[in-house]
Amino acid sequence: MNADDEKVLDSYRFFLLLSEISGEEQLSQRELAKRLGIALGLVNSYLKNLVAKGYVRVANFPKNRYAYLLTPKGFAEKSRLAYQHLSYFSGLYTVARQDYLRLFRRLAADGTRRVAFCGVDETAEIAYLSLKEVGLELELVMDQCGAGQLFFEQPVLAPGEGLAAAPGKIVITSLKRGDALREELLRLGVEPAAIYDASAAVAE
Structure with missing residues (x-):
């Protein structure tokens, strides 16, 4: 960032x-x-x-x-x-949509077929649209704050519960809580290489 x-x-x-x-x-x-x-x-x-x-x-x-x-x-x-921030979020949709499309296309080119989301907010909804456009599948959704709720008919799991299902690649899908979510995943033992961030992918 x-x-x-x-x-x-x-x-x-x-x-x-x-x-x-x-x-x-x-x-x-x-x-x-x-x-x-x-x-x-x-x-x-x-x-x-x-x-x-x-x-x-x-x-x-x-x-x-x-x-x-x-x-x-x-x-x-x-x-x-x-x-x-009303002006900011009108621009966020366009920027985030392209960032996630770029990330998911790169993952798909590497042979990835399914990813997990970590973080549920307006950014996650944009990420989901990009995911579907690329043709990847949403494996599971994690967020301590939204645990028990549904995200596009997918149950939201607490990170500890979601990680027990051994997801592969995990994509950070919250702008405002991205750093905190990454730290939580690392604390729970997730390897840094398994965590992906759309904004970081832009620089690569």
């Missing part, structure tokens, strides 16, 4: 964080990290940044619990980012 992609991803995470904080629930840092699918330390860093900019304020609640609340300035920033 290049520097421009990192900036876009950070901006998108800021937007997601502001969106979660703007809801009625009082969420802890741990709860925010779980919802966004990123590390607790990263959420802490983002929140400090948002507080410093005046977008978020910290409120004390009983039992030594903290809550994060959007300021008027924070609501304005959330609206600005929403507009910015």
Whole structure:
């Protein structure tokens, strides 16, 4: 991921964080990290940044619990980012579609017939369309956050459960949680060479 992609991803995470904080629930840092699918330390860093900019304020609640609340300035920033990322995601479809087509065509040329997806969000849906166009089969879908749900009639499995089925090639199919998903797969013992990322394939 290049520097421009990192900036876009950070901006998108800021937007997601502001969106979660703007809801009625009082969420802890741990709860925010779980919802966004990123590390607790990263959420802490983002929140400090948002507080410093005046977008978020910290409120004390009983039992030594903290809550994060959007300021008027924070609501304005959330609206600005929403507009910015609407434009971004209209372009994401075209870019991601081509990236996944390139990756799947390369895998098909190497003799691959089936792949597993790791990560379920709007990027995974784009990846699925590219997969079907190339003619590969979806072996299984993994995502701790979406375990138990269906993805195009395919049950979503927790990574530990999915890996027990011994999938071959695993494709990261989430933009916003790609790094976290890769780290989880590696922690569970998956060889780095078995993990594929469409954006990385572009540079090859």
